[in-house]
Amino acid sequence: MTQIETYQSTVQIESAWTLSELMGRHQGSGLHKVSFNLRRTADVNVDTSKSSIIFVLRSDCSPRRHPIPIVHSASFSAVAHRFSLDSATVCRAFYSVCKAIVENLGHLFEFSSDINRVIVGFGWISLPNCCGVLGIEKFELEGEKIGSLSVQALVDSEGRFLDVSAGWPGCNKPEDVLKMSKLFVGVEDSKEYLSGPAYDLDPDNSIPQYILGDSCYPLLPWLLTPFNEEKNGELGCSERVFNDMHCRGMELVGTAFLQVKKRWKLLTKKWKEQCVEAFPFVIVACCLLHNFLIKCSEVLPDEKNGDDGRIERAFAVYDGEDNESGKRIRDALASHLSRVSQRT
Numbered sequence: 001m002t003q004i005e006t007y008q009s010t011v012q013i014e015s016a017w018t019l020s021e022l023m024g025r026h027q028g029s030g031l032h033k034v035s036f037n038l039r040r041t042a043d044v045n046v047d048t049s050k051s052s053i054i055f056v057l058r059s060d061c062s063p064r065r066h067p068i069p070i071v072h073s074a075s076f077s078a079v080a081h082r083f084s085l086d087s088a089t090v091c092r093a094f095y096s097v098c099k100a101i102v103e104n105l106g107h108l109f110e111f112s113s114d115i116n117r118v119i120v121g122f123g124w125i126s127l128p129n130c131c132g133v134l135g136i137e138k139f140e141l142e143g144e145k146i147g148s149l150s151v152q153a154l155v156d157s158e159g160r161f162l163d164v165s166a167g168w169p170g171c172n173k174p175e176d177v178l179k180m181s182k183l184f185v186g187v188e189d190s191k192e193y194l195s196g197p198a199y200d201l202d203p204d205n206s207i208p209q210y211i212l213g214d215s216c217y218p219l220l221p222w223l224l225t226p227f228n229e230e231k232n233g234e235l236g237c238s239e240r241v242f243n244d245m246h247c248r249g250m251e252l253v254g255t256a257f258l259q260v261k262k263r264w265k266l267l268t269k270k271w272k273e274q275c276v277e278a279f280p281f282v283i284v285a286c287c288l289l290h291n292f293l294i295k296c297s298e299v300l301p302d303e304k305n306g307d308d309g310r311i312e313r314a315f316a317v318y319d320g321e322d323n324e325s326g327k328r329i330r331d332a333l334a335s336h337l338s339r340v341s342q343r344t
Contacts, residue, residue, distance in 0.1 A: 108291040111162035121157035129199035135253035167280030216315035242334035262301035
């Protein structure tokens, strides 16, 4: 099993892939091009010399000239027939495109490079010192051996992906995926993340940098999950206010996953289990393209068109013990949010 940690890992491709997004236009020069409709100045060229194919991430396409080819879900055989190639060649070329996207656009995961922007964004929705919202989504596979892949993602207040960990077997519990992720190591071990200054809520209370986490995760000093009546008893006013704000935050990650799936139709298909080594790389590439389009001010798919933008509940609520330090930080933030709600 291959896991993709943000944009730094590699995946070995197998010729057994069954899905592709390679829809393009025949060029008069005898070369074939797939034009990803992304603007600005970030061309990525992948030349497979044996088959004379060039896949181009172009900067000079207008939205009205070409649709974004990756939104289609054509089979490798259909694309191979269109370009008079064999399916294995098309498969390798598609992998090269995804690899080029991941290697050239990896900087668009901005968790460590632009954390101040992230914090300011959450401040506008009354979540002081918040550094993201963490959720997890399942992507289905054909077959019963694995069944699905889990993808953990951290998003900001604009719905951009800040960190993606993809390729975990769907049978893994979310808390296990979290502990094996680069995000967890970066916070708990290397202190690379969430090591900035605390925020003073009042003269007596401050909170460190933190992220909001789905209820399937454990409560930690830096990962704040919602209050649960089964654990915490009947909820008071401040707990309910916190849960309301937490729910609004979690909608951000649900909407981001939904928009990625709506724009990149490839991700809505069931992949064969023999393709499991390649699929995580494709997911990460689509998340990066999603960020690129937000940066280019592209109109995103309407998440309310046939769906309310929420992640369908696929994971059980975490039933382990809550961290005592996490409890104190969550209580302090809940009291602060309750006071703010009374003033508005």
